[in-house]
Amino acid sequence: MADVVCKATRESFGIALCEMAKTNKDIVVLDADLAAATKTSIFQGEFPERFFDCGIAEGNMLGVAAGLAAAGKIPVAASFAMFSTGRAYEQIRNSVAYPSLNVKIAGSHAGISTGEDGATHQCLEDIALMRTLPGMTVLNPADHYEMIEATKAAIEHNGPVYIRLGRLAIDSFNDPANYKFELGKGITLHEGNDVAVIASGLVVNEARKAVLALESEGINARLINIHTIKPIDREIVIKAAMECGRIITVEEHNVIGGLADAVCEVTSAECPVKVTRIGVNDRFGYSGPAWELLESFGLTEKNIGNVIREVVKG
Numbered sequence: 001m002a003d004v005v006c007k008a009t010r011e012s013f014g015i016a017l018c019e020m021a022k023t024n025k026d027i028v029v030l031d032a033d034l035a036a037a038t039k040t041s042i043f044q045g046e047f048p049e050r051f052f053d054c055g056i057a058e059g060n061m062l063g064v065a066a067g068l069a070a071a072g073k074i075p076v077a078a079s080f081a082m083f084s085t086g087r088a089y090e091q092i093r094n095s096v097a098y099p100s101l102n103v104k105i106a107g108s109h110a111g112i113s114t115g116e117d118g119a120t121h122q123c124l125e126d127i128a129l130m131r132t133l134p135g136m137t138v139l140n141p142a143d144h145y146e147m148i149e150a151t152k153a154a155i156e157h158n159g160p161v162y163i164r165l166g167r168l169a170i171d172s173f174n175d176p177a178n179y180k181f182e183l184g185k186g187i188t189l190h191e192g193n194d195v196a197v198i199a200s201g202l203v204v205n206e207a208r209k210a211v212l213a214l215e216s217e218g219i220n221a222r223l224i225n226i227h228t229i230k231p232i233d234r235e236i237v238i239k240a241a242m243e244c245g246r247i248i249t250v251e252e253h254n255v256i257g258g259l260a261d262a263v264c265e266v267t268s269a270e271c272p273v274k275v276t277r278i279g280v281n282d283r284f285g286y287s288g289p290a291w292e293l294l295e296s297f298g299l300t301e302k303n304i305g306n307v308i309r310e311v312v313k314g
């Protein structure tokens with residue numbers, strides 16, 4: 001088993017981006033005066049001539065990225081998720097997604113784990129916004145090692161990609177020696193047929209801890225990591241629905257428009273089963289320490305375990 005690495009996925013993203021740029025001269029990075037926070041500063045330090053600070057103007061930044069992509073570059077445009085997807089939505093829709101340009105959009109500080117920055121910066125709608133755009137690939141990696149591989153895949157993929165980055169440093173759980181990342185393919189982390197727990201992003205490890213703890217009670221839950229929200233792995237979801245009969249989704253996002261809805265779209269069409277949603281229940285966040293917020297919103301091991309227990313025994 002690999003050493004546990006405690007890093008925010010925004011930092012893992014910056015590391016991977018810089019490493020890829022050493023051999024791929026077409027990678028350029030744009031930021032909205034937030035390089036220290038998004039960790040694109042790692043790239044800036046190594047390749048200052050390929051880094052462009054566009055100021056606090058995400059709409060313009062995405063327009064510039066579209067132009068660079070049209071000229072054959074691989075632009076990565078980064079800001080806080082609230083602004084890279086929200087403020088710049090029109091430019092993403094019309095200048096990036098519509099012509100299907102090869103732009104990579106990074107949304108850092110996503111979810112309530114942004115913490116003390118408060119509701120205005122805790123983006124809980126970014127996945128929903130990006131998922132509705134035709135041709136947009138949407139990634140939500142769960143730990144350091146997964147973010148490294150997801151960043152590589154995003155750069156190698158020809159087309160627009162949105163990749164979600166977290167502010168909070170979290171422990172890794174994947175082992176790079178046997179880990180394989182594939183766009184659009186979920187990963188079964190734990191086998192079981194009592195219920196299927198489908199999670200994405202930061203909360204995958206919280207769901208993993210809950211699933212492992214429940215084994216002592218005789219509850220055998222299947223745990224699936226969905227790192228690619230779009231295109232979602234329909235095969236793994238349908239298999240889980242058929243073999244487990246019940247599904248629980250876990251996400252650090254509004255339960256409307258994110259992972260839960262993506263899973264329900266698959267099950268309702270292919271294998272209707274009851275889906276219980278754990279996420280942010282159609283509300284805004286508030287300022288506070290990240291782990292306290294995650295616990296308050298029911299996104300830590302304790303509540304996830306309680307919900308699994310209720311679903312299985314109910």
